[in-house]
Amino acid sequence: MTICADKVRFKQILYNLVSNAMKFTPDNGIVKIAVCVKNDMLEISVVDTGIGISQEDQKKLFTPFSQIDPGQSRQYEGTGLGLSLVKQFVQLHGGSITVESEPGNGSNFTFRIPVKLNNGQFAL
Numbered sequence: 001m002t003i004c005a006d007k008v009r010f011k012q013i014l015y016n017l018v019s020n021a022m023k024f025t026p027d028n029g030i031v032k033i034a035v036c037v038k039n040d041m042l043e044i045s046v047v048d049t050g051i052g053i054s055q056e057d058q059k060k061l062f063t064p065f066s067q068i069d070p071g072q073s074r075q076y077e078g079t080g081l082g083l084s085l086v087k088q089f090v091q092l093h094g095g096s097i098t099v100e101s102e103p104g105n106g107s108n109f110t111f112r113i114p115v116k117l118n119n120g121q122f123a124l
Helices: 007-023 070-076 082-092
Strands: 031-038 041-048 096-101 107-114 116-118 121-123
Touching: 007 031, 007 041, 007 082, 007 107, 082 096, 082 107
Parallel strands: none
Antiparallel strands: 031 041, 041 107, 096 107, 116 121
8 A cells, every 4th residue: 555645744643653652551561553444534543551541631632842741751751742743744634633541541542644545556
């Protein structure tokens, strides 16, 4: 499958989501990436078995310089910019991003970008 996207921004989206999943998942945990096409949308999910995020903290996730738990964030480090940039880059591709998570049960970040099937290839 081939997609047409801004190569640098697309890599940054994946890098930020995967690195966050790895950062907040313990050594014996799992991080997986799932890719599919649904309703003319390329859908990529980064799922982990990490520490999870409360409903209240999920509201702040995509805000620049916002870290969900300053004490915990200091343990894991970060600027609080990664997810806000991810959201902007996904939106620039005409897509959206969602998160499903519960404390202690990991997280699932899914972004969707519109695609068209054209001679067996996907193009944005």
